[in-house]
């Protein structure tokens with residue numbers, strides 16, 4: 270059965286970057302390692318330096334053992350929210366850009382239909398006068 274886990278944005282996770290409140294993001298999961306900082310064999314400074322970003326590579330590069338990975342799971346508080354809202358904003362911005370361009374073109378080329386109507390009126394007038 271799938272478990273429901275809490276979602277955190279990278280922005281939110283990155284706000285927990287002190288010795289008294291420390292979260293790290295590894296492999297799409299968020300870990301609150303505040304209570305483990307003092308016990309971490311690699312020191313607290315490396316963990317603190319890994320906050321506010323995806324620390325997967327650094328965690329893997331340190332060559333953590335299987336038991337370290339098991340221990341890590343006990344600190345998991347949720348997952349990283351990967352919903353990409355800025356892209357939605359970009360696509361709606363694109364739409365307004367197109368609409369704006371169309372409006373600009375309409376404003377720029379209003380002369381064409383007006384000239385066509387004027388020429389038709391003059392030609393019609395001349396034709397009627399000839400009769």
Ligand code: HEM
Pocket residue numbers: 293300302305309310311312315316319324327328331332333334335336337338340341342344
């Ligand atoms: C939940 C998070 C973490 C846990 C539970 C954890 C646990 C451990 C453990 C148990 C060790 C001892 C060696 C081993 O058994 O593999 C270790 C070593 C180490 N850890 Fe972590 N770690 C965590 C996060 C990190 C992060 C984010 C970094 C960032 C670079 C890091 C860097 C290191 C380094 C450099 C060592 C090697 C220390 C040495 O051999 O001198 N760890 N860690």
